[in-house]
Amino acid sequence: MTELPRITTKETSDLRDDYPSLSHLEAGNVAEWLQERKEQLVTRARCIEADADTTRVIGVVVTGASLIFHAVNPLVLVGGLVGGAAWLWFVVEHFSRTKEFAPLPFVRGNMVDALARIGDYDARHAWEENHLAGTITFLPRHEAEEFVFLYSDSNFEQLTQYLVQTEPGKRFHAYRWLLGWYTKLKGRGLPTYDNLHTYLTTVEIDSRLKVDEVTRLQEYQTRQKETLQLPSTPAVDVYARPALEASNEHTPTDPIETPQHTPSMQRSRKEDARRASLLSLPLPARAEKMLALLKQDGFDLTKCVQDQITVIAGNQRGGKGTLMAILAVISQAVTPTLKVHYFTAGGDIYPFQCERLVCRYTYDVGGSDADAQVAKALFSYLKQMDNAADGTYQDVLLVIDEAVALSGYLAPDQREWMIKFLFTRASKKGAQIFIVLHGKNLSSWVGNKTAGMADTFKTGAAFIGCEATSVQVAPLKKIAVATGRYFLTEATNFERSREDGVIGTVPAWLKEVTHPVNGQPDPARTLLTFFPELLVDDVALLARKRVQGAYFTAMDERSTLEQLFHLDAQESDTEAAIAIDDEFFHIVITVIASATTVPISFHAIRNSRKWEGNNPSVKMLRAALAQLVNEKRIQGSEKEGYCSKS
Known part of the structure; x- marks a missing residue:
């Protein structure tokens, strides 16, 4: 057989050997390969640092030796010149790469900064915390950028998901393509999976792929699973009938506490078979099949997304949140890499998976105080979105539930800005946005003062209406429940359907799970039983899980500052009443007088080791410093720092 011509050149022939075995990556060991590459870069950085x-x-x-012994033998100076040249070469090369002047061995970072750290415990502690970052600077720039690319947990998870779904033979090419875009975007994010998939359709399988190795690895993985008998994660069928039902033995099932079952609703064997076939499908295929089944039963969800921004509106208990949850679950299932950011007021929270949930459970306060915190967080999030480049949020689904309630906690100018941004500029950022709105028309939220932008608001989103009805639950008691009917509507009247705007009614088989509070059929929680991967058992735990990422920087910084100020404002009255004694003043003055960096910051004073672990509260230290400044025993301010009185 004629050997194929090689695409590599003599300069690039060894580049692929620098990576862990690419056959493992192409065989599907994606997470293992990425972790190995990350550890390889760390080890290489440590070796370069040692060298x-x-x-x-x-x-x-x-x-030094040549300068001492040159009188004995002048040729020693030659060795000194060689050693000095090697030392100078490293110093210049390291400075050109990192902008750090590091002439002495074992002293990492800038020499000037190292001298400033002498005697400063806080600076040395911060330097020790950043030890790994300092080590990575010894790598060549392209490898240091690759380590940062892999080091981020969110990038690592997203990259794993991307490559697992990529066709074997194209995974390494996809990895290099994503790394290139990450570098071009300066670490702000990654392209969406749709962009990657579209690009890979133009890419052929790598001609350098070692097919025999990949095949052997895949066969070995199969044999290993069979030998170890690793159990696969079963699809939980909470509606499955007891095995002994046919013999009239009433063996109870083990239902999950949430969602709950409606005993009166019995399902046919045909429905059981349909459900089992759905659960056997991969997540995206299952979602597409679910959309087709719903459309077949007269509930066309594809009509709900007429625009990038969708407003689900109507009266109380009309099913607005239910449709929002259904759309969010289906959207995640269709695109598993989608990042859902969910903001809501109140305590009725749908338990679907999302990257960030901000609700009452996120904060230590409760009730309306927590809802006010959610509103502030949403405002900060939208501000950061506004400052981002166009298209940055293409892989984000933003869900704003109870928008009227949240905007009520904002100042009038903030509320006006939020509404204008959502209906005029938000779509440019790339995110899909679902807004749940309580009211009869758009003016009930926007108001009449629209600065001439009323028509823009009306055309800036697609509007969906819903219906509610009353159900008699007791002789003198009725409750409002959703009929399950949805339709496209106009901004001027959410109760009237557009011509040819009927979306349909939720089918009966999607109402088999009940709401844990009111006991009424809950289509959203029923849908989650078809997608158990997206069901969250503990909503409160999810709400307190703070996922770090570029999308939440401004929101989290503001929340942290507000918590600090809140804790400061909530200092107990007993502590404020404690008189600051002379010993306390003595420690403060000693810390300031012994500082190597002048002026010394408020933070450094409070965290000094001279407190021996009994660090003072912010309020007490602030009062002591203010008194010492007034008595002219020290000088400075909290903003500029403090120093001894000269």
Whole structure:
């Protein structure tokens, strides 16, 4: 057989050997391969750092020895010049790469900063915390960027999901393509999976792929699973009938506490078979099949997304949140890499998976105070979105539930800005946005003062209406429940359907699970039983899980500052009443007088080791410093720092 021509050149022939075995990556060991690559870069950085220290030690020692012994033998100066040249080469090369002047061995970072750290415990502590970051600076720039690319947990998870779904033979190419875009975007994010998939349709399988190795690895993985008999995660069928039902033995099932079952609703064997076939499908295919089944039963969800921004509106208990949850679950299932950011007021929270849930459970306060915190967080989030480049949020689904209630906690100018941004500029950022709105028309939220932008608001989103009815639950008691009917509507009247705007009614088989509070059929929780991967058992735990990422920087910074100020404002009256004694003043003055960096910051004073673990509260220290400044025993301010009175 004629050997195929090689695409590599003599300069690039060894580049692929620098990575862990690419056959493992192409065979499907994606997470293992990425972790190995990350550890490889860390180890390489440590080796380069050790070599750098050795170079500087030898250079300094040889140069010093030549200066001492040159009188004995003038040729010693030659060795000194060689050692000095090696030392100088490292210093110049390291400075050109990192902008750090590091002439001494074992002293990492800028020499000036190292001198400033002497005697400063806080600075040394911060330097020790950033030890890994300092090590990575010894890598070449392209490898340091690759380590940062892999080091982020969110990037690692997203990258794993991308590559697992990529066709074997194209995974390494996809990895390099994503790394290139990450570098171009300067770490702000990754392209969406749709962009990657579209690009890979133009890419052929790598001609350098070692098919035999990949095949053997895949066969080995199959044999290993069979040998170890690793149990696969079963699809939980909460509606499955007891095995002994046919013999009239009433063996109870083990239903999950949430969602709950409606005993009166019996399902046919045909429905059981349909459900089992759905659960056997992969997540995206299952979602597409679910959309087709719903459309077949007269409930066309594809009509709900007429625009990038969808407003689900209507009266109380009309099913607005239910439709929002259904759309969010289906959207995640269709695109597993989608990041859902869910903001809501009140305590009725749908238990679907999302990257960030901000609700009452997120904060230590309760009731309306917590809802006010959610509103502030949403405002900060939208501000950051506004400052981002167009298209940055393409992989984000933003859900704003109870929008009227949340905006009520904002100042009038903030509320006006939020509404204008959502209906005029938000779509440019790339995110799909679902807004749940309580009211009869758009003016009930926007108001009449629209600054001439009323028509823009009406055309800036697609509007969906819903219906509610009353159900008699007791002789003198009725409750409002949703009929399950939805339709496209106009901004001027949410109760009237547009021509040809009927979306349909939720089918009966999607109402088999009941709401845990009112006991009424709950289509959203029923849908989650078809997608158990997206069901959340503990909503409160999810709400307190703070996922770090570029989308939440401004929101989290503001929340942290507000918590600090809140804690400061909530200092107990007993502590405020404690008189600050002379010993306390003495420690403060000693900390300021012994500071190596002048002026010393408020934070450094409070965290000094001279407190021996009994660090003062912010309020007490602030009062002591203010008194010392007034008595002219020290000088400075909290903003500029403090120093001893000269």
